[in-house]
Amino acid sequence: MKSSDPVDVLVIGGGPAGATVAAEAARAGASVIVAEKRTGDSPSRAGVIQPRVLELLDARGLMGRFRAAAAEWRPDFEVPIYMYAGLGGLRYDQLDSDFPYALILPQTTTEHLLRAWAVESGAEVRRGVRYAGHRAQGDLTAVDLVDEAGVTVTVETRYLVGADGARSHVRATAGIPFEGREITMTAMSVDADLSFPWAASMQMKRNEAGWILTYPFGVNTTRFIIVAEASRNVPTSVPVTEDEVRESLVAIFGSDLGFTTAHRMSRYGDAHKMVPRFREGNVFLxxxxxxxxxxxxGIGMNYCIQDAFNLGWKLGAVAVGAAPDSLLDTYQTERFPVLQKLMDDVDTQTSLHFDFSEGGLKLKDFLEQEIVPIPEVNAVLRDRLSGFGTRYPVVDGDHPAVGSRVGQIVLSGGGAYTQVAAESDFVFVEAPDSAVPRDLPSAFGYGTSTDLEGALGHADVVAALIRPDAYVAQAWTSAPTDAEIRTARERALGSSSAAVALEGAR
Ligand SMILES: Cc1cc2nc3c(=O)[nH]c(=O)nc-3n(C[C@H](O)[C@H](O)[C@H](O)COP(=O)(O)OP(=O)(O)OC[C@H]3O[C@@H](n4cnc5c(N)ncnc54)[C@H](O)[C@@H]3O)c2cc1C
Known part of the structure; x- marks a missing residue:
């Protein structure tokens, strides 16, 4: 059966990445369908949201509901002192942000909130619908979706997005390779009842028997992430047992902590694979x-959501005709290097983290006590995890602020940049004393601020154009004309004539 009109964007998978890309494309005006095979919830793998994602959610007016959901889950849902490679002491509380903490929230709730936002933005979310294959059909892609009764509906789409997770069927059909290492070790994730629920915030223990991270995960529930020397070679196909958990707790924590029952136990691995490209024709991953x-x-989902913010607004802009198709290639040029760094960083972390030899443990004690507390070191490690270290490529001659992240900007009159961003796509912010009268099209959000230096970290910037995903598109050291601002937006949207005009204006 063929469904009626072609859709602009069909997203396979309604997990964190799929829901976010759908919301972003739909809020830009694209027609969007999400096909999700599950009718119920997936188990909560991720337990924390990192600071950069909190900033992005705030720029969509969503942080009120995320904080409310987290408060229902745990009263102390903010983690101001975080960890890197299993080493404590990462000072998120020193981040220059409205969100100097990791937020504890089960992935299931994160997914609910993101899907609700996608629907509010105009996307249609179909549950119990499984992707079964696709093929090119002229300029469109025909996608087979099978419902729970086994009925196949073919949907035509301009852009197909595979957000269907690590075992992506879309990736396989598109012929995009997935290269790297298979699993070399496994770990356990356990949500448990204790006779006395864990009262402390995040805590870690390590010794020659392994490493445990524990934190309260909902009312009366305690989450354990366990890497045990004794079981790190057990394959993921072997179920975790309560006895195994108890033995690991005793060996690493020195006590079973009053462990009674577990309501969720899973074993997961360290497979390390990546695609060489995100796009094949009109199919994106x-x-x-x-x-x-x-x-x-706890960074995997967070980078997925940041990828989705990057791709989503671009798909929307192209779908509504505001940008050329080539804008979509910048998803690759901007995010691919970020993900390569992430993969290297995970390798660095795990090789240190899971060395439980005598020397390895001594090295970790030394790093934790003497090195991680050094402010400059702490800042480097924070940038790696929080998402704050991401900077997108610029062209020669651009101001150093271009490509960097925008967190919060306090606007004149008491408002905040994020409030304007939630209602617009590009936002133009300038110093209040600009002598240029403004008559910008409604596509621009607008604000004035005396805080541009504090917000962007550059004393000479008097005006900035900010992209929908809260990165600086253009920065000026003297007030630009309206025509220059419009040109800067065109350039950020990938119009080559605008890029040429901007070069000429510099
Ligand atoms: C133990 C553990 C702990 C973790 N903790 C953290 C953490 O604290 N912080 C963090 O950031 N990350 C964490 N992660 C990683 C995080 O869970 C993933 O990065 C995240 O789920 C990836 O999101 P995604 O949307 O890309 O894919 P997924 O969450 O896998 O979503 C894919 C969706 O596609 C659907 N789907 C699949 N195939 C089809 C099909 N054929 N048709 C239709 N739908 C389909 C699936 O049902 C699913 O809903 C953890 C992972 C594990 C294993």
Missing amino acids: VGEATRVHYPAS
């Missing part, structure tokens, strides 16, 4: 469909 790695320091 996003999130774990593009890579899989050990979930070191």
Whole structure:
């Protein structure tokens, strides 16, 4: 059966990456369908949201509901002192952000909130619908979706997005390779009842028997992430037992902590694979469909969501005719290097993290006590995890602020940049004393601020154009004309004539 009109964007998978890309494309005006094979929830793998994702959610007006959901889950849901490679002491509380913490929230709730946002933005989310294959059909892609009764509906789409996770079927059909290492070790994730629920915030223990991270995960539930020397070679296909958990707790923590029962136990591995490209024709991959790695320091989902923010607004802009198709290639040029770095970083973390030899443990004690506390070191490690270290490529001659992240900007009159961003696509912010009268089209959000130096970290910037995903598109050291601002937006949208005009204006 063929469904009626072609859709602009068909997203396979309604997990964190799929829901986010759908929301972003739909809010830009694209028609979007999400096909998700599950009717129920997936188990909560991720337990934390990192600071950069919190900033992005804030730029969509969503942080109120995320904080409310987290508060229902745990009263102390903010983690201001985080970890890197299993070493404590990462000072998120020193981040220059409205969100100087990791937020504890089960992935299931994160997914609910993101899907609800996708629907509010105009996307249609179909549950119980499985992707079964696709083929090119002229300029369109025909996609077979099978419902729970086994009925196949073929949907035509201009762009197909595979957000269907690590075992992506879309990736396989598109013929995009997935290269790297198979699993070399496994770990356990356990959500458990203790006779006395874990009262402390995040805590870690390590010794020659392994490493445990534990934190409260909902009312009366405690989450354990366990890497045990005794079982790290057990394959993921072997179920975790309560006895195994108890033995690991005793060996590493020195006590079973009053462990009674577990309501979820899983074993996961450290497979390390990535695609060489995100795009094949009009098919894109996003999130774990593009890579899989050990979930070191709770960053996997967070990078997936950041990828989705990058791709989503671009798909929307191209679908509504505001940008050429070539804009979509910048998803690769911007995010691919970020993900290569992430993969290297995970390798660095795990080789240190899971060395439980006498020398390895001594090295970790030394790093934790003497090196991680050095402010400059702490800042480097924070940048790796929080997402704050990401900077997109610029062209020669661009101001150093271009390509860098925008967090919060306090606007004159008491508002905030994120409030304007939630209602617009590009936002133009300038110093309040600009003598240029403004008559910008409604596509621009607008604000004035005396805080541009603090927000962007450059004393000479008097005006900035900010992309929909909260990175600086253009920065000026003297007030630009309206025509220059419009040209800068065109350039950020990938119009080559605009890029030439901007070069000429510099
Ligand atoms: C133990 C563990 C702990 C983790 N902890 C953290 C953490 O604290 N922080 C963090 O950032 N990350 C963490 N991660 C990683 C995180 O869970 C993943 O990075 C994240 O789920 C990837 O999101 P995604 O949307 O790309 O893919 P997925 O979450 O896998 O979503 C893919 C979706 O596609 C659907 N789907 C698949 N095939 C089809 C099909 N044929 N048709 C239709 N739908 C389909 C699936 O049902 C699913 O809903 C952890 C992972 C593990 C294993």
